[in-house]
Amino acid sequence: MRTDAPLRKHRVARCAPTPILGEPMSVIELNQVVKRFGDITAVDHLDLDVPAGICLGLLGPNGAGKSTTMRLLTGQAIADEGTLRVLDFDLPERSKEARAEMGVVPQLDNLDVDVTVEDNLAVFARLYRVKDVRAAVDRCLALARLTDRRRDAVDKLSGGMRRRLLLARGLVNEPRLLLLDEPTVGLDPQIRTELWSLIDGLRGGGTTILMSTHYIEEAQRLADEVAVMTAGKVIARGRPDDLILEHAGRETAEVYGPPARLAEVRAKAASQGLTVRPAGPAVAIVGSEKATDGAVPDDAVVRAASLEDVFVMLTGEEAA
């Protein structure tokens, strides 16, 4: 049986990013950055370079160091070693100047729930020293499609509206760089798709985006490039299609059946040097196009290799 993975059907074709006039070539430059919390090394000699105009997906399991990296970039954590440069400002010394030109959308909803939608935006417009606060609020309300709810308290909004507002708040200063920390974590699929459209619009408009996520689909749909992070390090980086081809080949065959049969399939595939990984109730033979001599059973579901295959192979974690 052969299927085309739905993700690949929907994946938006995109070109290499065009350099933006006046932007530094690299908007984020992290060089050998280390951050420790006691005995735990959350970020371990991390090198990360984000060119202007791209959306870089920082993909990794929980505890990979993604959120700590985000906090380092906003000056809310100070690196123990290494150098950080954001928008041509050295951190942490000139973090405040860098933050003035960044937008941040946090993982957790930290809106003021009793306050109106427009006041939530106006406060942040002031914090970012936006000259025309009213115009900025109106623009963000339109972006979040919340103009008709502007005078409602936030706790009257649905989960999706709150998430859109959170995103709009991060854009109140029209940032050159947007940090999205797990932007759709815990949201239902409909709201997630809604947010993806918004983020994709920003990406198309030339905003440089660094997005941490542990959702494979999110990274695959939105990111121009993906950096796979685990144990505080980037262990692979590239365009999603290139990463898939490099680490997972062209096809993956999934085999379902009782444990004894799966063990047999696993052993046979392994004997041919193929990579086999667990995939929920099945086993997945990665790079199955290279299999010979019945290593892939006839009833296997053969699909295009995906970023999920890469993620699981590189991190050893089941994908979200």
Add this chain to the structure above:
Amino acid sequence: MRRLEPAAIGGIMSREVANFRTFWKSTVFSSTLEPVVYLLAFGLGLGSTVVKKVDGLDYVEFVGTGMVATAVIFSSALPAMFGTFVKHRFQRTYDAILAAPVDVEELVTAEMLWIGLRAGFFGTFPLIVSMAFGLDPSPGMLLVPLFGFVTALGFAGFGIATAATVSKIDQFSYVTTLFITPLFLVAGTFFPIDQLPKGVQIAAEFNPLHQLVELVRHACFGFEATDLLRLAALIVFALALWRVAVNRMEKRLID
């Protein structure tokens, strides 16, 4: 970008104003009713049966002026403690603010200023209520909001520093019992401190609330030469606690 930018401080205070607009009625209600209850219980109850005059003042006047300090500490130290803890741990408000071009010093300064302004304003309510119970207005009373503001700054700093130090919200009980209640009781609000043992009297001189009580009484009934020293001591108290609060919050908020 320079330190303590007015735009950053103003932005944070505008957030406080936006939030305050959602609960100002309950604050006005409690700020008005509380002194009424105290004045009825202590002023009219105790004052009409047991104590007629204290330090040459009617007991209602003595308690009414002293209660400014009570209002100031309860509308500064407690909101600073609980508000800071909740905004940091539960609402994650400070994560959002510090992701903007705002530093911890500006954040703490804005929070202290807002609490100080609020406490300075609501601290005058006992005086206004006392007027209904017979306290005569005087020009010096116009300075009471300033005295309340300066003292509240110090207690706001104390509350913020405390919130940045404790690990659980229930640990505030220790702080309230061990620090706030004794400060409030030996401030000279309900009885003059010169009736206390000498050691306690000396300790009370270091109590900022006692200095506030004295300043308010003198503002109402005539200033003394030492009042400038008292005000200076309250300013030093506010400045010292400001730095302590900034230091504690930097340790708490920046990893």
